[in-house]
Amino acid sequence: MNTSLPPAEELALVDRELARLDAHRAQLLLRRDWLVRVLDAQRAAPVPPVPPVPPALPAAAAPRPWPAPEATPRSTQNVLLTLGGMLLTVAALVFTLVSWGTMGIGGRSAVLAVVTSAALFAPVVLLRRGLVSTAESVAVLGLVLTVLDAYALHRVALPETGGLGYTAAASAILAGAWAAYGSALSRLRTPLPAAVVAAQLPLTLGVLAADGALTAFAWAALGTAALDVAAVVWVKALPVRVTAGVGAAGLGGWALLAGLGLSLTSPLEALPLLLACAAVLLFLAVRHAPSALASAVVAGLAGIAAAGGLLRAGVPEAWIVPAYALCALVLAGATAWHRGPWAGPRTEPVKLPGLRDGLAWAGAGVLGLATLWALPPAVFGLLDPRVRSTEIWSGAHPERTLTDYPATASLVLLMVTAALVVVPRLWTRGAALVLGWALLVGLPVAFGLSYGASLAVLLGATAAALVVAVRPAPVARGLDGSAEVLAWLGFGCGLASGLAAVAPALDSRAATFAVLGVLAALFGAVALLGGGVRRTVAACAGVLAVAGLVGAGAAAGGLSEPVTGLLLLVVPAGTAGLGAWLRRRPESVAVEATGAAVGLFGLGLTLDRPALLALALALGGVVAAATAVRPERRPVASWVAAVLFLLATWVRLTVWEVTTPEAYTLPVTVPALVVGVLRRRRDPEASSWTAYGPGLAATLVPSLFAAWADPHGTRPLLLGLGSLAVTLLGARFRLQAPLLLGGSVLALVGLHELAPYVVQAVGALPRWLPPALAGLLLLAVGATYEQRLRDARRLRERLGRMR
Incomplete structure (x- = not known):
């Protein structure tokens, strides 16, 4: 407003x-x-x-609004009714347990009969009046009173009856009575679940009362669980189904665990129990879709335990795991091949994927556990031994860590691999590929093969895996677009087993050459026939295998480490030639880099022999210079060649005990100046500091330091003449770098030559003369300051116009 x-x-x-x-x-x-x-x-x-x-x-003074109520009328009613029922129940218990003995038999019977009848009949009247919650509370009181009636009857009329037997009979009668009462008063929710709870006791307590064995108690628990399953399937009331489901899970689970335990000690006794458990679970899976998958999984495990227990009793210990694996394989295979419908007695035929999948998962789970049991030989075949305890080429073989492992582990891997191959899925083919390779790798450990046979098996596993890496189509048959995945799995397995074969091959000279030669051939074949990144990795692995052959050959010839390092330069020379043949292919860079790494390792071996190190550096420079002929390698290879030649020169000079610094700096200066001249011809706008600065500084600066420490006059004279020539050339061609570097060095050399005379003259002068001369100099500079500034500005402009 x-x-x-x-x-x-x-x-x-x-x-x-x-x-x-x-x-x-x-x-x-x-x-x-x-x-x-x-x-x-x-x-x-x-x-x-x-x-x-x-x-x-x-x-x-305006009134404040009342706070909103914190409880609804319905919740308040439920609390009051619950408290009332609890108090009445407590009162009934106190009366029965405490005040019972003060009354006669007639009075006691009359009180219990009247109170129980009233508590059970009152809900009928209350339901007619629409008081459902009140009727529920009174009905709960009536149920509790029936339990007290049963207790009182045992104390008064049947005191000689055993407690367990009487409780079993009473719970059965109460379960029936409560079920009838709940069915008659269907609006009440408590009596029927209470009847289900009471029905859990008769069979199990009856067996305990009869001193039954563990098997009898398990059968009683299973029978009760079967009744619970029937209630879950056929009863519509949700509270009853939930209560029955909890009872079935508890008692049925106990019966199943008992059967599993018996299958380890008494398989014949456990067989019918486990099969009965499986039958109950399968019935639940067929008729109750929400629990089909879980029920089928447990049913499958029970069936495998039953059949495996029988086989366990008749086979040696080493064949126990294969026996269970065979049962699991049969179950998984049967459910995998079955694609027909399952039909219920009252429904149209429908497919139950939960049932089929659950049985398949049960078999797969057992096969997975059996596979884990069978893998240690393969693991130790790859990793044992990696730390040598004997000398190389000594002919002695370290003992294996894993011994006396059942050879049937290979049979388990074979069964699982065969099962996975027939399933047209990517993950199953990949798992089959890896497990088949693991089977081959684990054969030497599982069967305790000889040294030569073990190496042959490892190389065979490497070859088989690399064949898949090159030609994955047969393994990927029936799968769309999955060959490349499978190819990488095969390549990884081949690399692992190939590397595993190298360590034991070092026990024998012949084995070393054989294994390295086979690996070089295999990885070379993959580099030629494979594709993508695998070709590059295989080529690098082949280069390393060749390098190993070169080193082994040098060791076999009794050559020293420096000479072996010199021979290893054959590898980078070969990879440089191979890179020239491959030209601009992606793998050429990796191959040449691997060869360069081998060459660097060879240079490291020659460090103890400076003469051979100089030769090796020179040979490396030759290889780099030859590589620099190729346009795509020139930017890097040319610098590498220059550095290697320079290092070779320096090492050679050190060997010759040359200490003159110019001998080390001139080999740097001359090529650098030549490169600078070529650079200026190609790019006239290039700065003289970029073209000539590094080369000139490489000689002038070290020579200047040497001249200042040289007591003789030859080096300062030659350095002064050289720096004068550089200064004049810089002034002639108007180049900053030669002019400033040459002039600075010339001035410092002159200062060095005049320094002794200056010191001598200063010592002969009176002490007042240097301050007086300094004062005159300051006056002169101050008088001509402006002119000096203009001269300095002109000099800066002239230098700025130079390159």
């Missing part, structure tokens, strides 16, 4: 108006409450006088 009042006054007006409205609302609420009470009391009493209307309350 629009007013002409100031904001503060308008706010006060609004607050007063709101307070007035609240007061008026409070008056109306009071009037409404009176009218409601009048209407409720019209039939019971005369109309009360009309109360006076209270005056309007001021704004400050």
Whole structure:
């Protein structure tokens, strides 16, 4: 609204108006409450006088609204009824246990009969009046009283009866009575679940009362669980189904565990029990879809345990795991091949994938556990031994860590591999590939093969895996777009087993050459026939195998480590030639880099022999220079060649005990200046600092330091002449780098030559003369300061126009 009042006054007006409205609302609420009470009391009493209307309350005294209720009427009712039922139950217990002995037999019977009958009959009347919650509470009291009646009957009339037997019979009678009572009063929710709870006791307690064995108790538990399953399937009431499901899970699970335990000690006794458990679970899976998968999995495990227990009793210990694996394979295979419908007795034929999948998962789970049991030979075949305990080429073989492992582990891997191959899935083919390779790798450990046979098996596993890496199509038959995955799995397995064959091959000279030669051939074939990144990795692995052959050949010839390092330069030379043949293929870079790494390792072996190190560096420079002929390698290879040649020169000079610094710096300066001249010809705009600065500094700076420490005059004279020539060339061609570097060095050399005379002259002069000369110099500089600034500016501009 629009007013002409100031904001503060308008706010006060609004607050007063709101307070007035609240007061008026409070008056109306009071009037409404009176009218409601009048209407409720019209039939019971005369109309009360009309109360006076209270005056309007001021704004400050306006009534506050009542807080909202924190509990609903229904929840309040439930709490009251629950408390009432609990108190009555406690009272009945106290009466039965404490006050029972103070009454005669007639009185006791009359009290129990009257109270129990009243508690059970009262819900009928209450339900007719619509008081469902009250009827539920009274019905619970009646059920508790029936339990007390049974207890009282045992204490008074049947004291000689055994407690377990009487409890079993009483629980059966109570379960039937409560079920009939709950069925008659279907609106009550408690009696039927209570009947289910009571029905869990008769069979199990009866077996205990008869001193039955563990097997009998397990059968009793299973029978009770079967009744619970029937209730879950056929009863519609949710509370009953939930209660029965809990009972079935508890007692049925106990019966299953008992059967599994018996299958390890008494398989014939456990067989019918486990099969019965499986039958109950399969019935539940067929008729109750939500639990089909879980029920089928447990049923499959029970069936495998039953059949495997029989086989376990008739086979040696080493064949126990294969026996269970065979049972699991049969189950998984049968469910995998079956694709027909499952039909219920009252329904149309429908497919139950949960049942089929559950049985398949049960078989697969057991096969997975058997596979884990069978893998240690393969693991130790790859990793044992990796730390040598004998000398290389000694002919002695370290003992294996894993011994006396059952050879049947290979049979388990074979069965699982065969099962996975027939399933047209990517993951099954990949797992079959890896397990088949693991089978081959583990054969030497599982069967304790000889040294030569073990190496042959490892190389065979490597070859088979690399064949898959090159030609994965047969393994990927029936799968779309999955060959490349499978190819990588085969390549990884081949790399692992190939590397595993190298370590034991070092026990024998002949084995070393044989294994490295086979690996070089295999990885070379993959590099030629494979594709993508696998070709590159295989080529690098082949280069390393060739390098190993070169090193082994040098060791076999009795050559020293420095000479062996010199021979290893054959590898980078070969990879450089191979890179030239491959030209711009992606794998050429990796191959040449691997060869360079081998060459660097060879250089490291020659460090103890400086003469051979110089030769090796020179040979490496030749290889790099030859590589620099190729346009795509020139930027890197040319610098590598220059560095290697320079290092070779320096090492050779060190061997010759040359200490003159110019002998080390001139081999750097001359090529650097040549490169600078070529650079300036190709790019006239290039700076002289970039073209000539590094080369000139490489010689002038070390020579300057040497000249300052040289007591003779030959080096300063030659350095002065050289720096003078560089300065004049810089001035002639207007180049900054030669002019400034040459001039600076020339000035420092001159200062070095004049320094002794200056010191001598200063020592002969009076002590007052140097301060006086310094003062005259400052006066002269100050008088011509402006002119000196203009001269310095002109010199800077001239230098700035130079390159």
